[in-house]
Amino acid sequence: MLIVGEIWTFDGDGPRAGAVYLEGGRVADVGEAEALRARYPGARRLSFERVTPGLHDAHVHPLYWGEALAALDLRDERDPRRVAAAVRAEAARRPRGSWIRGGGYAFDAYPDRALLDEAAPDHPVFLESRDLHSAWANAAALAAAGVDARTPDPPGGRVLRRADGEPTGFMLEHATWLVRRVLPPPTVDDLRRGLDDLARRGYVAAHAMGDLPPEATEWVRRMAADGALPLRLAWTLPKRVWRSWRPEKIGEQLHVFGVKFFADGALTSRTAWMKIPYPEGGHGMPLDDPRAHDEEVAAVLDAGFVAAWHAIGTRAVHELLNLADRLEARGLPARARLRIEHAQHVDDADLPRLAGRTLSLQPRHAHDDRAALGALGGEPRRTAYRWAEFARLPGVRLLFGSDAPVAVPDAAAGLQAATRHPLGRAGLTGEAALAAYVHTSAVALGWHEEPAFWGRIAPGARAALTLWEHGEPVARVWNGVVEPVQ
Numbered sequence: 001m002l003i004v005g006e007i008w009t010f011d012g013d014g015p016r017a018g019a020v021y022l023e024g025g026r027v028a029d030v031g032e033a034e035a036l037r038a039r040y041p042g043a044r045r046l047s048f049e050r051v052t053p054g055l056h057d058a059h060v061h062p063l064y065w066g067e068a069l070a071a072l073d074l075r076d077e078r079d080p081r082r083v084a085a086a087v088r089a090e091a092a093r094r095p096r097g098s099w100i101r102g103g104g105y106a107f108d109a110y111p112d113r114a115l116l117d118e119a120a121p122d123h124p125v126f127l128e129s130r131d132l133h134s135a136w137a138n139a140a141a142l143a144a145a146g147v148d149a150r151t152p153d154p155p156g157g158r159v160l161r162r163a164d165g166e167p168t169g170f171m172l173e174h175a176t177w178l179v180r181r182v183l184p185p186p187t188v189d190d191l192r193r194g195l196d197d198l199a200r201r202g203y204v205a206a207h208a209m210g211d212l213p214p215e216a217t218e219w220v221r222r223m224a225a226d227g228a229l230p231l232r233l234a235w236t237l238p239k240r241v242w243r244s245w246r247p248e249k250i251g252e253q254l255h256v257f258g259v260k261f262f263a264d265g266a267l268t269s270r271t272a273w274m275k276i277p278y279p280e281g282g283h284g285m286p287l288d289d290p291r292a293h294d295e296e297v298a299a300v301l302d303a304g305f306v307a308a309w310h311a312i313g314t315r316a317v318h319e320l321l322n323l324a325d326r327l328e329a330r331g332l333p334a335r336a337r338l339r340i341e342h343a344q345h346v347d348d349a350d351l352p353r354l355a356g357r358t359l360s361l362q363p364r365h366a367h368d369d370r371a372a373l374g375a376l377g378g379e380p381r382r383t384a385y386r387w388a389e390f391a392r393l394p395g396v397r398l399l400f401g402s403d404a405p406v407a408v409p410d411a412a413a414g415l416q417a418a419t420r421h422p423l424g425r426a427g428l429t430g431e432a433a434l435a436a437y438v439h440t441s442a443v444a445l446g447w448h449e450e451p452a453f454w455g456r457i458a459p460g461a462r463a464a465l466t467l468w469e470h471g472e473p474v475a476r477v478w479n480g481v482v483e484p485v486q
C-alpha cells in the first residue's frame with residue numbers, strides 16, 4: 001500500500017517526505033512521491049493530506065471512559081438545577097430502584113442532595129464531577145451505601161454535612177468510595193467500549209492510568225493473549241496490587257509498564273494540593289503523600305516499573321520533585337522512570353527542576369479549567385499550564401493525552417489547545433504539539449527501540465499510523481488496514 005501526502009516522519013534523517021510504502025504491517029519505504037510511485041507501480045494507492053506516526057492518548061482511563069459513554073453525559077453543566085432536571089428526565093425512562101449514573105459537571109459551589117431527592121426519589125443517583133475527584137449522591141444512594149450522620153470521614157476523604165450532621169450527598173476524594181463500592185461493578189464490556197471508542201477516533205495506543213478494579217489487569221491480559229485489543233495498550237497498575245505483577249509485554253498488544261500514584265486531588269474539586277490557600281481556606285489535599293513514599297517508590301523502580309505520579313497542585317509537584325531528588329541521591333533512576341501526570345500548577349522555583357523529566361499533560365484541561373482558575377485569582381492562574389516554558393527545559397519529554405472521561409479524547413481539540421493556549425499564554429508549535437501525541441509518547445515507553453519501532457516513520461517501523469485532513473484525524477493504519485475515524 002502506497003500512501004501519498006505530507007509525511008511527518010519525526011525521524012531525524014528526513015522530517016518530511018511525500019509518500020510512504022507499507023508492506024506486511026511495516027513501513028517498507030519512505031521518500032518522494034514520484035520516486036515511490038515509480039518503484040511500486042502495482043501498489044494500491046491512497047492519498048491523505050498528512051500522515052504521522054499513530055496517535056497515543058498518553059493519559060486515559062479506558063474503563064471509566066467506557067462507563068461514561070453508557071452514563072448520563074453532564075459535560076459542560078455548571079448549574080446543579082440543570083443537572084437535577086437531566087436526572088429527573090432519566091428517572092422517567094428507567095425502572096424504579098435502578099441506579100442513575102452520570103458525570104462531567106463542574107460546579108462553583110458544593111450542592112445539596114435535596115435537588116436530587118426531589119428529581120429522583122425512587123432511584124439511587126450517583127454523579128461524578130468532571131475531574132472525578134468528587135461525587136454527588138441522593139438519599140436513596142446514601143441509604144443503599146449505609147452512609148448517614150454517624151458515618152465518619154474516611155482517611156483522604158470528606159463527607160460534606162448539613163448543620164445537623166446529615167450528609168449533603170456531596171463527597172470529596174476517598175469519601176466517594178463510600179457509595180462507589182455499592183455501585184454495579186464495571187465490567188469487561190465497559191473496558192471494551194472505552195477502548196473501541198479510542199480506536200474509532202484514530203488512536204493506535206493508549207496509556208491507561210491505574211484503572212480500578214484490580215481485576216481489570218486480568219481482563220486486558222486475557223484480551224491481549226487473544227489478540228483482541230483494538231489498539232496497543234500501555235497499562236499502569238493500581239498501587240495496592242502492583243507487587244503481584246511484573247513489567248511485561250504481551251506481543252504488541254499489551255505493555256504493563258507502570259504503577260499509578262496520586263499525590264493530590266484536582267483543581268475543580270478544590271483538592272489539588274497548593275502552596276497558597278484557596279479563597280475559602282485550606283490548601284487542598286495530599287493523597288499518596290510524596291513525603292512518605294520513598295521506600296514504596298524505590299521498590300517500584302527496583303522492580304523495573306515506571307512510577308506514574310498524578311500531581312496537579314504547586315505543592316504536590318514540589319513534594320514530588322523532592323521525592324525524585326531523594327531517590328536519585330540513592331542512585332535510583334527516578335529521572336528516567338518517575339513520570340509526572342498533569343503538572344498543572346508549577347511554581348517559578350520548581351520550573352527548572354522539571355528539566356530532563358517526563359511530563360504527561362492534557363491540553364484540554366486548560367480550556368476546561370478557565371472558569372475555576374478565574375475564581376481563584378491571579379497567582380493560581382500565573383502558575384497554571386506552563387507548556388511552552390516546559391518545552392524550553394533541556395531534556396524534557398512532553399506527552400499529551402485526554403484524561404478521558406475527564407475530557408473527551410479528541411486529539412484535534414487537544415492540538416488546538418496546545419498551540420493556541422486557552423489561558424492566553426504562549427502555546428507550542430504545531431510540530432511540538434503533534435510530537436507529544438505521536439512521537440515522544442512512544443519514546444517514553446521505550447517503543448522506539450523495539451525491532452518494529454514506534455513513534456517514527458522510517459523503513460522497519462511498525463505501520464501504526466494516523467492519517468489527517470484539515471488538522472483532524474480521519475483514519476488510522478492498523479494491522480495493515482486503513483480504518484476510517486467514525
Ligand SMILES: [Zn+2]
Nearest residue numbers: 059061209403
Ligand atoms: Zn487521570
